[in-house]
Amino acid sequence: MSFTTLVALLAWGILVGVDLVSMPQMMIARPLVAGTVAGLLLGDVETGLRVGVVLELFQFDVLPVGAVRYPEYGPATIAAVALAHGMRGTPGLGIAAGVGLLLAVMGGVSLHLLRTVNARVVRKAAAALEAGDPRTLARVHAGGLLRDAVRAGVVTATGLAVALLGTRLGAAALPAPVLVATSVAAGGAALATGGVGLLRLVRRTNLPWLAAGLAAGLGLVWLA
Amino acid sequence: MVGVKPPLGAAFLRLFVLQCSWNYERLVGIGMGVAEEPLLRDLPGGPGDGAAYRAAVARGAQFFNAHPYLCGLAVGATARVEHEGMPPAQIERLRAALIGPLGSLGDRLVWAGWLPLLAGAALAGIALGAGWVAVAAFLGIYNVGHVALRWWALRAGWRAGSDVTGALRHPVLQGSLTLVGPAMAFVVGAALPLVVRWLARPRPGVNILVLLAIAAVGTLALRTKPRLFTGPRLGLVAVLAAALVGALWR
Numbered sequence: 084m085s086f087t088t089l090v091a092l093l094a095w096g097i098l099v100g101v102d103l104v105s106m107p108q109m110m111i112a113r114p115l116v117a118g119t120v121a122g123l124l125l126g127d128v129e130t131g132l133r134v135g136v137v138l139e140l141f142q143f144d145v146l147p148v149g150a151v152r153y154p155e156y157g158p159a160t161i162a163a164v165a166l167a168h169g170m171r172g173t174p175g176l177g178i179a180a181g182v183g184l185l186l187a188v189m190g191g192v193s194l195h196l197l198r199t200v201n202a203r204v205v206r207k208a209a210a211a212l213e214a215g216d217p218r219t220l221a222r223v224h225a226g227g228l229l230r231d232a233v234r235a236g237v238v239t240a241t242g243l244a245v246a247l248l249g250t251r252l253g254a255a256a257l258p259a260p261v262l263v264a265t266s267v268a269a270g271g272a273a274l275a276t277g278g279v280g281l282l283r284l285v286r287r288t289n290l291p292w293l294a295a296g297l298a299a300g301l302g303l304v305w306l307a
Numbered sequence: 308m309v310g311v312k313p314p315l316g317a318a319f320l321r322l323f324v325l326q327c328s329w330n331y332e333r334l335v336g337i338g339m340g341v342a343e344e345p346l347l348r349d350l351p352g353g354p355g356d357g358a359a360y361r362a363a364v365a366r367g368a369q370f371f372n373a374h375p376y377l378c379g380l381a382v383g384a385t386a387r388v389e390h391e392g393m394p395p396a397q398i399e400r401l402r403a404a405l406i407g408p409l410g411s412l413g414d415r416l417v418w419a420g421w422l423p424l425l426a427g428a429a430l431a432g433i434a435l436g437a438g439w440v441a442v443a444a445f446l447g448i449y450n451v452g453h454v455a456l457r458w459w460a461l462r463a464g465w466r467a468g469s470d471v472t473g474a475l476r477h478p479v480l481q482g483s484l485t486l487v488g489p490a491m492a493f494v495v496g497a498a499l500p501l502v503v504r505w506l507a508r509p510r511p512g513v514n515i516l517v518l519l520a521i522a523a524v525g526t527l528a529l530r531t532k533p534r535l536f537t538g539p540r541l542g543l544v545a546v547l548a549a550a551l552v553g554a555l556w557r
Contacts, residue, residue: 107323108375109450110422115429119442128439135442136433136502139426144538148414149372150331154539181546184539201330205337212337212368215361217344217354220368224341227328261553267514268549269542270506271521276538278499278522279529284419285492292489296496300431304500307435 084125084165084247091124092161093239099157100235104194105228112157114138121164130172134164137180137269138187140277146284150198155190158235159183162242169250170262177265178254180273186242193234201227313386315461317345322379322457333370339382340368346386346465363389366398373406374413376456381405383464384471391468401469408475412484417456420487425449427495434501521545 095117103112110116115135122131138160145153163183167175204223205212211219285293325338344367350360367385371378385402393401425445432441463474503522507514525545528536536544 104329105324105327108326109453110446113426113445115426115433115442116446119439123439132433132438132442136430136506139430140502141538141542143423143426146414146418148410148418150334177546177549181543184542184546188539198330201328202332205328205330205332212340213365215363215365215368217364220337220340220344220364224324224328224337227330227337228324231327258553260556261550264549264553264556265546267517268521268545270514271518272525272538272542272545274499274503274506274518274522275525275529276541278526280538281423281495281499284423286488289488289492292492293496296493297499299493300497300500303435303497304504307504 084169084250088124089243092121092165092243093236095120095124096158096161096239096242097232097235099161100155100190100238101228101231103155103157105231112155114142114156114160117157117160118164121161122168125165125168127164127168127172130167130176131164133173133176134167134179134183135160137176137273138163138183140273141184141187143277144280144283146280152195153191154184154187155194155238156183156187157190158239158242159186159190161239162186162246165243166246166249166254169246170255170257174259174262174266175255177262177267177269178249178257180269181265182242182245182249186238186245189241190238193238197227197230197234200230313465314345314348315383315465318342318382318386319379319458319461321345322375322382322461325375325378333368334372335375335378336369336371339371339378340364342378343367343382343386346382347389350389359389362395366395366402369399369402371402371406373409374417376417376453377409377413377460379457379461380409380464380471380474383461383466384468385464387465387468393469401471405471408472412475412480416480416484416487417453420484420491421452422449424487424491424494427491427498431494431498431501434498434505 099112099117102109118131118135118138119128122128138156142156147153160183163179166182167179170178204226208219208223321342325342326335328337329335344364347360347363348354350363351357352360354360371381373381381402385398388398388401425448429441429445464471467474503515503518507518525541528541
């Protein structure tokens with residue numbers, strides 16, 4: 084992986100990390116998008132798609148309502164794609180997904196810390212905010228964005244360092260049974276998580292539509 | 308205020324950075340204040356030392372929480388009633404009354420509808436061989452709805468003012484709510500078998516059976532032990548166990 088690619092991945096990770104909550108929430112933080120673009124940057128779209136699909140299924144379990152805490156899959160997906168690419172793509176899918184899940188949890192913790200720091204900043208500026216000072220309001224807000232960008236950068240950089248380390252340590256040389264077994268296990272766990280997340284989203288009255296969709300999907304599998 | 312052209316464009320752009328200062332103290336409140344501020348500049352006294360302006364800005368930055376795409380409705384409505392001279396206590400009540408409905412509506416419409424519907428369609432598209440085009444289509448179509456919803460919300464809030472709850476009964480919004488749930492269930496349901504087959508490549512016969520077995524055990528674990536097993540924990544346990552099995556296998 085060249086230095087330019089690494090910088091491009093880091094920049095992409097910052098954009099992805101900031102998109103999740105701060106701005107503009109256009110869903111580039113979804114693993115599908117984050118992974119595919121990371122794959123494009125690495126010249127390996129197939130690996131980006133594969134890692135993206137697996138982690139997207141895990142993302143289905145997340146419903147970002149209120150102050151709920153959740154893993155952050157965007158920057159984690161980028162690092163996972165970089166690792167899988169270093170492991171010659173598809174064979175490294177399971178190991179990369181595992182590392183991606185760890186990083187996603189770490190990203191979630193960093194979001195919690197950011198929100199705590201933001202709350203402290205708001206408390207400190209409370210008097211000016213209560214006085215309706217627009218400059219303080221803008222400063223507090225812009226500070227939040229800056230902190231989120233730094234946070235996303237740190238998470239992505241850590242992930243990319245793990246990916247580089249994994250590649251250097253010869254993760255690609257792991258025995259084939261390990262690579263196959265971990266890939267299938269990651270896929271199975273992703274399906275379980277996505278399925279359970281889906282059941283949470285689907286209202287009881289829409290269960291017949293879910294059943295009809297499953298039947299249609301099975302029909303397409305049979306036809307294709 | 309009727310007859311004055313509000314700077315809705317500036318407020319609209321600021322809605323995209325609404326959550327930059329999300330925090331456990333006021334949640335999205337600071338961002339609400341930032342988005343509302345351009346709409347308050349015409350208040351008596353203006354942004355200089357205008358007491359009405361400063362009081363309105365302070366009110367706008369209080370605690371708030373709702374779906375980010377629909378917060379514009381509250382921004383527009385509260386800015387409007389500030390101009391109409393509604394008493395502060397009443398404005399605060401209006402703001403507080405919008406938190407529940409805007410959160411619930413946005414969650415059902417976007418987080419549990421539009422987003423998984425299109426993500427499911429993208430997954431199906433990838434599984435059927437559309438590749439990155441499916442991802443690009445997801446991003447494009449999703450954001451047409453996203454941007455349109457944010458713009459509609461701000462304009463509807465400004466137009467409706469204190470009657471903002473009436474805007475929530477808009478037929479297009481209600482129709483979308485009725486359609487998006489079944490559509491999402493159908494599309495994601497159809498995507499799952501396709502994704503299973505896609506993930507099982509290059510050895511579909513064996514891999515599908517193992518994938519489904521792991522998925523079944525995983526589903527059981529997630530449903531029966533939700534405190535012990537979250538998605539990431541399940542994934543990590545599965546990958547570690549598989550690595551061990553793989554190492555012993557050889």
